[in-house]
Amino acid sequence: MSRVLSGIQPSGDLHLGNYLGAIHNWVSDQDAHDAYYCIVDLHALTLDIDPNELRARTHDSALDLLAAGLDPERCTLFVQSHVVEHTQMAWLLECTATMGELRRMTQFKDKSAGQDSVRVGLFTYPVLQAADIVLYDAERVPVGDDQRQHLELAREVAGRFNHRFGEILVVPEAAVPAAGARVMDLQHPERKMSKSVSSPLGTVLMLDSPEEITRKVKKAVTDTDNEVRYDPESKPGLANVIELLAVATQRTTDDVANSYERYGDLKVDCAEALVELLRPIRTRRAELAADPGAVPALLARGAHKATEVASATYARAAQAVGLLGRS
Numbered sequence: 001m002s003r004v005l006s007g008i009q010p011s012g013d014l015h016l017g018n019y020l021g022a023i024h025n026w027v028s029d030q031d032a033h034d035a036y037y038c039i040v041d042l043h044a045l046t047l048d049i050d051p052n053e054l055r056a057r058t059h060d061s062a063l064d065l066l067a068a069g070l071d072p073e074r075c076t077l078f079v080q081s082h083v084v085e086h087t088q089m090a091w092l093l094e095c096t097a098t099m100g101e102l103r104r105m106t107q108f109k110d111k112s113a114g115q116d117s118v119r120v121g122l123f124t125y126p127v128l129q130a131a132d133i134v135l136y137d138a139e140r141v142p143v144g145d146d147q148r149q150h151l152e153l154a155r156e157v158a159g160r161f162n163h164r165f166g167e168i169l170v171v172p173e174a175a176v177p178a179a180g181a182r183v184m185d186l187q188h189p190e191r192k193m194s195k196s197v198s199s200p201l202g203t204v205l206m207l208d209s210p211e212e213i214t215r216k217v218k219k220a221v222t223d224t225d226n227e228v229r230y231d232p233e234s235k236p237g238l239a240n241v242i243e244l245l246a247v248a249t250q251r252t253t254d255d256v257a258n259s260y261e262r263y264g265d266l267k268v269d270c271a272e273a274l275v276e277l278l279r280p281i282r283t284r285r286a287e288l289a290a291d292p293g294a295v296p297a298l299l300a301r302g303a304h305k306a307t308e309v310a311s312a313t314y315a316r317a318a319q320a321v322g323l324l325g326r327s
């Protein structure tokens with residue numbers, strides 16, 4: 001079975017973009033692959049986050065992911081900081097990556113824009129991400145469209161490491177879904193739905209109530225020409241609603257667009273489809289919350305299993321670069 005790894009930041013409530021762009025595929029990858037999923041708390045330290053909140057969110061992210069369908073019997077779910085090899089491997093890769101290639105990262109450019117002082121961790125963020133991936137010999141990395149560039153960097157750095165030290169690391173590939181890879185903000189359809197930008201009405205949370213989902217979809221910004229057509233360039237708001245309905249009901253965007261004449265009808269059906277898509281997650285999340293004591297044990301098991309794989313890869317890489325092993 002080929003290996004899969006992906007990660008998610010515990011930086012707030014999960015939203016529809018996280019679910020459709022990534023988690024939905026994580027769930028389906030559990031059966032056909034040996035899947036490792038990581039809550040990347042170290043990456044979250046690049047943002048300003050209150051320590052107690054980070055701890056609570058890391059714990060709650062595990063509940064959210066389980067509710068969304070991750071099954072600890074079929075995948076390995078763990079917290080990044082529980083496996084110390086992530087930071088160790090990141091250092092080996094920092095000595096492989098270049099300033100130039102990190103400076104080109106658009107997420108770094110966006111997040112550092114306008115800041116007087118930029119943290120080094122924000123700059124080296126994608127190298128830690130590359131370490132997350134190569135430690136598990138992952139061939140496949142299910143992510144949304146916004147992670148493509150980071151995945152390219154991981155490929156580049158792993159390839160360079162191998163070129164210098166021999167075939168030590170598996171060069172990973174991004175697995176980006178055909179639909180749902182870039183869910184846009186319902187109020188600002190020119191930008192992606194995001195945890196870090198506050199847009200309460202534009203962001204459908206995975207655990208929103210049916211009423212909240214319906215309200216947000218009905219208020220989605222579209223345009224005024226009243227012609228239903230899938231055209232992301234000139235009608236981004238409408239295209240987003242069409243795409244959401246298409247993904248939620250497993251139809252094509254053209255099929256959906258051809259079935260409607262009025263924006264209002266399209267929005268009503270989109271809201272209903274999203275309510276039904278997310279309903280089981282919300283129900284399961286409430287059940288899981290009744291037994292929160294189960295999470296630490298489950299994460300400990302995940303960390304144990306992840307460490308077995310990660311420590312072997314790190315030992316291989318450390319030996320290859322010439323670090324003297326401790327006896």
Ligand code: TYM
Binds near residue numbers: 007019023
């Ligand atoms: P994060 O936490 O921002 O997002 C988690 C996943 O959700 C996807 N996503 C979206 N997909 C579609 N539409 C959107 N609007 C949307 N917003 C987010 C992301 O593409 C991602 O797949 N750097 C990563 C976390 C990470 C990681 C890794 C990922 C750390 N190490 C190793 C893969 C492998 C991040 O910040 O994702």
